[in-house]
Amino acid sequence: MSDNWKVGKQKQKGLRKESEEAVLVGLVTYDQKKEAVEEYLDELEFLALTAGAKTRKRFVQRMKHPDVRTFVGKGKLQEIKDYIDKKEKVSMVIFDDDLSGKQTNILEEFLKVKIIDRSTLILDIFASRAQTAQAKTQVELAQMQYLLPRLRGLWTHLERQRGGIGMRGPGEQEIETDRRIVRDKIALLKKKLLKIDQQAQTRRRRRSGMIRLALVGYTNVGKSTLMNRLTKSDVFAEDKLFATLDTTVRKMVMDNMPFLITDTVGFIRKLPHHLIESFKSTLDEVKESDILLHVVDIAHPQFEDHIRTVNLTLQELDSYEKPTLMIYNKIDKYRNQYFDELLEEEGKEEIMGDLMDRLSNEFQHESIYISALNNENIDKLRDKVKEMVEKLYLERYPHQTKRW
Numbered sequence: 236m237s238d239n240w241k242v243g244k245q246k247q248k249g250l251r252k253e254s255e256e257a258v259l260v261g262l263v264t265y266d267q268k269k270e271a272v273e274e275y276l277d278e279l280e281f282l283a284l285t286a287g288a289k290t291r292k293r294f295v296q297r298m299k300h301p302d303v304r305t306f307v308g309k310g311k312l313q314e315i316k317d318y319i320d321k322k323e324k325v326s327m328v329i330f331d332d333d334l335s336g337k338q339t340n341i342l343e344e345f346l347k348v349k350i351i352d353r354s355t356l357i358l359d360i361f362a363s364r365a366q367t368a369q370a371k372t373q374v375e376l377a378q379m380q381y382l383l384p385r386l387r388g389l390w391t392h393l394e395r396q397r398g399g400i401g402m403r404g405p406g407e408q409e410i411e412t413d414r415r416i417v418r419d420k421i422a423l424l425k426k427k428l429l430k431i432d433q434q435a436q437t438r439r440r441r442r443s444g445m446i447r448l449a450l451v452g453y454t455n456v457g458k459s460t461l462m463n464r465l466t467k468s469d470v471f472a473e474d475k476l477f478a479t480l481d482t483t484v485r486k487m488v489m490d491n492m493p494f495l496i497t498d499t500v501g502f503i504r505k506l507p508h509h510l511i512e513s514f515k516s517t518l519d520e521v522k523e524s525d526i527l528l529h530v531v532d533i534a535h536p537q538f539e540d541h542i543r544t545v546n547l548t549l550q551e552l553d554s555y556e557k558p559t560l561m562i563y564n565k566i567d568k569y570r571n572q573y574f575d576e577l578l579e580e581e582g583k584e585e586i587m588g589d590l591m592d593r594l595s596n597e598f599q600h601e602s603i604y605i606s607a608l609n610n611e612n613i614d615k616l617r618d619k620v621k622e623m624v625e626k627l628y629l630e631r632y633p634h635q636t637k638r639w
């Protein structure tokens with residue numbers, strides 16, 4: 236039965252905006268703090284919302300490792316079922332970790348609602364956000380790679396559920412497939428991607444003489460907003476995760492120095508591995524850039540964790556050593572959160588001073604504090620950017636009397 240399932244017409248139905256309700260499930264292992272899992276679930280809830288589902292309840296269980304059949308233990312599973320049975324509008328359960336095809340199938344049989352894991356959710360968001368042929372192909376490839384090891388368990392699941400979150404399938408038409416077909420499809424998509432990559436490479440080569448800056452950072456920190464500020468362009472910014480998937484490149488000129496600036500897709504913790512794999516070419520923009528602008532949302536309670544995630548990803552891309560400016564964004568929101576009206580100016584300065592000391596101690600690069608939204612310190616940022624670009628120009632073209 237494993238090699239006979241249907242994907243259905245998911246794509247046509249797609250996202251049903253905030254019409255679905257969800258329950259979240261996370262595990263705490265013994266070496267983890269419960270708060271850490273709550274943080275992951277906060278993020279999962281935001282991911283669900285981005286995909287269009289409201290979260291009704293969270294279930295957390297402390298276990299050594301997930302159950303191979305049911306992920307959580309029997310008692311917890313029954314507790315989840317009792318809850319869902321009472322709440323008619325709950326149409327899905329979202330797990331914070333990846334499930335096997337078998338687990339998905341067993342859980343769905345028992346709970347009688349859609350079963351989704353973190354990867355499926357992210358893939359669903361990516362699928363709805365992909366605009367260009369490249370992004371669409373990358374998402375489709377990631378979906379196929381996710382599916383391949385799960386085919387055995389999944390078929391009834393996919394057969395029965397059509398449309399809605401997490402069910403956006405790899406194909407437009409209804410297709411019957413099996414591992415071999417999926418493998419063929421993967422090969423085909425890889426070929427297609429290679430061709431697109433080559434075209435992108437040619438495009439990049441054409442721009443190769445120019446200094447290139449890339450905006451990097453966790454998702455939703457304000458990269459696109461800042462891009463708009465700096466280039467006075469109109470890149471899509473929204474208070475959602477991965478508002479944009481495609482990289483946008485703009486040309487800027489400062490003091491007669493032309494350079495390019497790229498807005499990239501945001502990084503995230505627990506990003507499914509096959510996604511990193513298939514989005515490699517997008518990340519090439521980061522790899523091939525000369526200067527990084529690492530944007531951080533300091534109003535986010537876990538922003539330091541976010542910085543570490545981004546730094547790790549940069550290390551994987553061999554890009555950590557590039558000249559980097561840390562841009563601590565959303566100071567307006569930070570102040571709103573941590574300053575109250577009773578606090579004296581001095582107290583405010585002390586809080587900011589402490590924060591700055593702490594961050595400059597922990598994270599190496601040069602830094603600046605701004606609000607992209609309120610245009611605060613943007614001129615100073617421009618000056619810093621100009622300085623960095625100028626330095627590179629002088630290194631690259633030392634003999635030119637007119638430096639560029």
Ligand code: GDP
Nearest residue numbers: 455456457458459460472473474565606607608
């Ligand atoms: P990206 O995912 O990094 O590209 O982030 P976006 O540019 O899409 O911004 C995410 C959300 O943060 C949007 O709702 C922005 O309006 C908001 N935002 C960006 N910069 C600031 C800022 O300086 N202050 C505040 N309060 N919000 C901001």
Ligand code: MG
Nearest residue numbers: 458459478479
């Ligand atoms: Mg963006």
